[in-house]
Amino acid sequence: MRLLLVDDARLYAEPLADRLRGEERISTVDTASDPAQAEREIAAGPVDVALVNAAMGLAMVRLLSGTHRIRTVALGVTESEAEVLALVEAGVRGYLPRDGSFADLLTVLDHVGRDELLCPPRIAAALGRRLAALAARLPPAAPSVPLTPRELEVLGLLTEGLSNKDVARVLSIEIRTAKNHVHNILDKLGVNSRGEAAALARHLTGPVSPPLRAA
Known part of the structure; x- marks a missing residue:
């Protein structure tokens, strides 16, 4: 290692x-x-x-x-x-x-x-509440939120923690185009930040982050 x-x-x-x-x-x-x-x-x-x-x-x-x-x-x-x-x-x-x-x-x-x-039960509970709060903010039609194929690509990169500059580099697009895609994604998902969009995407599509284990 x-x-x-x-x-x-x-x-x-x-x-x-x-x-x-x-x-x-x-x-x-x-x-x-x-x-x-x-x-x-x-x-x-x-x-x-x-x-x-x-x-x-x-x-x-x-x-x-x-x-x-x-x-x-x-x-x-x-x-x-x-x-x-x-x-x-x-x-x-x-x-x-x-x-x-x-x-x-x-x-x-x-x-x-x-x-x-690995985390104490108190922190595991806080993480669970955070996911539940993000899920509760999703509109009723959330599973069919009409993200475009390009927006789905951008959302996938957000779950990896990439910046707008990195998203633009990976997708070979202008930085302002990447920013526009991120803005549209936040609007469609009803969230206020990139972190919330990434967490919500992980919640809907399956665990990308490691599973929780109480210490």
């Missing part, structure tokens, strides 16, 4: 990387302190799991889990409902609370390897 540890606090990142390198199941641990360095490490070879300090923000999570489609684990999470919901919507496959131990991190990696999201 090749890991990429993304953290701008080298004082903490380097000792953690060294300790992870001592684990038999882990073949390589590379480190990055900013998006540009992370891009270079990803370009050097496939990354199985990315570990990212949650303090580096959702944009970094989206870069790893969305743009590069790497299974991503957030470290140092406060475990507030709002933070966990935002991280899951951004694409994380697992997280380690601030008070989590090294053994806990290895357990999270095991669950991520099985495409499971």
Whole structure:
């Protein structure tokens, strides 16, 4: 397993990387302190799991889990409902609370390897409520919302966390065209944000995010 540890606090990142390198199941641990360095490490070879300090923000999570489609684990999470919901919507496959131990991190990696999201019952319930709230906002004719074939393609890319710029690049269209498609999708689905559209799409078409497992 090749890991990429993304953290701008080298004082903490380097000792953690060294300790992870001592684990038999882990073949390589590379480190990055900013998006540009992370891009270079990803370009050097496939990354199985990315570990990212949650303090580096959702944009970094989206870069790893969305743009590069790497299974991503957030470290140092406060475990507030709002933070966990935002991280899951951004694409994380697992997280380690601030008070989590090294053994806990290895357990999270095991669950991520099985495409499971390990979390306490309180957080699992919050995630369930979030999905239910999104589903409840859907118009009665939701299953037949008339998205065009192109809008369905764009929606699929939104579920992967891609930005408008990335959507335009993948589909070979202008950025303003991608923005128009996203605007139309939000209108037709009756949601207010890209994250809500992506979560709703996952709910309607089947689980793209890892299944929940209470800790």
